[in-house]
Amino acid sequence: VSDLKKRLISAIVFGPIVVLCFYFLPLFPFFIFIYLVAFFAVCEGLKISEPKMKYLILLSSLLSLLLLYFKRFEIFTLWLLFFSFLSVTLHMLVGRDDSLESPMETLRTVVTNLVTNVFIVLPLYYLYALKELDDIYPLVLLLTVWGSDVSAYLIGKRFGKRKLAPKISPGKTVEGLLGALLGSAVVLTCFHRIVQFGLEFSIALGFIIGFLGQVGDIFESAVKRCFGIKDSSKIIPGHGGILDRTDSFLFTAPFLHAFLSYTR
Amino acid sequence: VSDLKKRLISAIVFGPIVVLCFYFLPLFPFFIFIYLVAFFAVCEGLKISEPKMKYLILLSSLLSLLLLYFKRFEIFTLWLLFFSFLSVTLHMLVGRDDSLESPMETLRTVVTNLVTNVFIVLPLYYLYALKELDDIYPLVLLLTVWGSDVSAYLIGKRFGKRKLAPKISPGKTVEGLLGALLGSAVVLTCFHRIVQFGLEFSIALGFIIGFLGQVGDIFESAVKRCFGIKDSSKIIPGHGGILDRTDSFLFTAPFLHAFLSYTR
Numbered sequence: 001v002s003d004l005k006k007r008l009i010s011a012i013v014f015g016p017i018v019v020l021c022f023y024f025l026p027l028f029p030f031f032i033f034i035y036l037v038a039f040f041a042v043c044e045g046l047k048i049s050e051p052k053m054k055y056l057i058l059l060s061s062l063l064s065l066l067l068l069y070f071k072r073f074e075i076f077t078l079w080l081l082f083f084s085f086l087s088v089t090l091h092m093l094v095g096r097d098d099s100l101e102s103p104m105e106t107l108r109t110v111v112t113n114l115v116t117n118v119f120i121v122l123p124l125y126y127l128y129a130l131k132e133l134d135d136i137y138p139l140v141l142l143l144t145v146w147g148s149d150v151s152a153y154l155i156g157k158r159f160g161k162r163k164l165a166p167k168i169s170p171g172k173t174v175e176g177l178l179g180a181l182l183g184s185a186v187v188l189t190c191f192h193r194i195v196q197f198g199l200e201f202s203i204a205l206g207f208i209i210g211f212l213g214q215v216g217d218i219f220e221s222a223v224k225r226c227f228g229i230k231d232s233s234k235i236i237p238g239h240g241g242i243l244d245r246t247d248s249f250l251f252t253a254p255f256l257h258a259f260l261s262y263t264r
Numbered sequence: 265v266s267d268l269k270k271r272l273i274s275a276i277v278f279g280p281i282v283v284l285c286f287y288f289l290p291l292f293p294f295f296i297f298i299y300l301v302a303f304f305a306v307c308e309g310l311k312i313s314e315p316k317m318k319y320l321i322l323l324s325s326l327l328s329l330l331l332l333y334f335k336r337f338e339i340f341t342l343w344l345l346f347f348s349f350l351s352v353t354l355h356m357l358v359g360r361d362d363s364l365e366s367p368m369e370t371l372r373t374v375v376t377n378l379v380t381n382v383f384i385v386l387p388l389y390y391l392y393a394l395k396e397l398d399d400i401y402p403l404v405l406l407l408t409v410w411g412s413d414v415s416a417y418l419i420g421k422r423f424g425k426r427k428l429a430p431k432i433s434p435g436k437t438v439e440g441l442l443g444a445l446l447g448s449a450v451v452l453t454c455f456h457r458i459v460q461f462g463l464e465f466s467i468a469l470g471f472i473i474g475f476l477g478q479v480g481d482i483f484e485s486a487v488k489r490c491f492g493i494k495d496s497s498k499i500i501p502g503h504g505g506i507l508d509r510t511d512s513f514l515f516t517a518p519f520l521h522a523f524l525s526y527t528r
Contacts, residue, residue, distance in 0.1 A: 078386075080386075
């Protein structure tokens with residue numbers, strides 16, 4: 001089965017399930033859904049970085065998501081700091097006779113925790129926070145991001161010539177990026193009545209979201225390339241892991257949330 | 265001149281200046297003082313990590329400190345996230361023909377920014393926030409931490425046998441750690457009337473602060489050891505750099521602030 005066929009079959013099977021979750025789940029069940037996604041995404045992230053204290057980081061991320069749910073941003077940032085206190089202390093106590101108590105291992109635990117909290121937990125929280133603003137927003141963002149991805153893929157395949165970031169993401173082209181902007185602008189314009197955006201406003205916002213989505217993609221590629229990995233996992237056939245699917249929300253969800261909270 | 269002599273002379277010269285700043289500066293001038301300390305500390309941190317986009321990270325850290333000053337913790341965390349968007353975009357635009365656009369360089373910029381923001385800017389902010397709670401608190405913490413350091417040094421030198429974290433900080437001993445706890449408890453007890461703590465309360469808090477200070481020290485040693493550096497710079501003769509002097513506040517200032525805000 002070709003990669004494209006796999007992608008299509010996965011999209012047909014998983015797409016509707018995700019759409020249903022995004023659209024029909026009320027606020028609290030949607031948070032539970034996001035919580036599960038965060039759980040699997042962090043697990044994938046930990047497989048990439050391979051720190052010794054995996055469970056501690058997983059627990060820390062799940063605690064952070066709860067702190068964000070209760071809007072305790074100050075405690076969230078304090079927890080980023082105090083996690084390193086905890087991890088240095090544990091490395092010191094546990095690792096007296098083996099390799100655990102090494103500067104590199106200690107730093108790896110601390111940095112991995114920072115990265116999973118800021119780049120996985122925080123964006124997923126904002127996907128939930130969008131639902132707090134309006135029931136329809138997460139779905140609108142999801143479809144916009146999908147439109148952007150599909151359009152980037154098709155236009156990139158057909159017209160792609162100039163490499164965008166050859167060392168980080170060799171498959172990406174400038175033409176594909178333009179396709180991404182176009183795709184998300186088109187989808188967001190289709191929705192402009194439902195979400196009560198103006199027409200020009202929808203187009204502009206679509207361009208921004210398309211760009212943010214592509215940069216998020218490139219960022220995750222850079223992380224994976226540093227660790228010599230192509231797909232974060234094989235959970236979704238043809239689509240890599242959950243982390244590969246959530247990277248589209250990395251910058252788009254927090255941006256859209258901030259934008260909508262400040263303008264309405 | 266021996267290292268101990270250098271340390272003593274520096275302490276006699278710089279000690280009083282720092283004490284005066286901590287005690288006599290009113291709220292806003294104290295913030296300016298903290299801002300300058302943060303500036304130099306971040307510069308030293310950047311010398312250790314050597315990312316390509318130094319000025320961007322320095323600007324980002326100084327912006328973060330302002331966000332914290334205005335208690336915008338949500339925007340502070342969003343900025344941690346969006347800095348990576350900015351840096352990926354810049355690496356992509358600027359680095360089309362040279363080594364800048366590499367996954368490793370991109371990640372180094374992003375991670376260095378996370379680390380300077382969470383482990384330098386955030387603790388220094390809480391040193392300022394202590395002054396907001398009460399004029400005398402930063403000085404009390406400073407003297408407690410100094411008492412702890414001196415006592416750890418003297419008791420460690422005299423009785424030190426069992427290594428605490430041999431691979432990270434070979435000079436540190438369990439006996440020195442106990443000295444640190446004792447030293448900070450003694451100093452805090454001396455102040456218990458001025459700061460209106462109970463006696464038992466001061467001793468307990470002193471133990472905690474002594475422990476937090478030592479772990480902060482070990483954490484900074486781990487970071488520097490990963491980069492093969494002993495002192496963060498030579499600004500203060502015998503005492504290493506500003507970063508070496510601020511690591512005592514890494515966990516103690518946020519902890520004391522959280523503790524005092526929640527108990528009073």
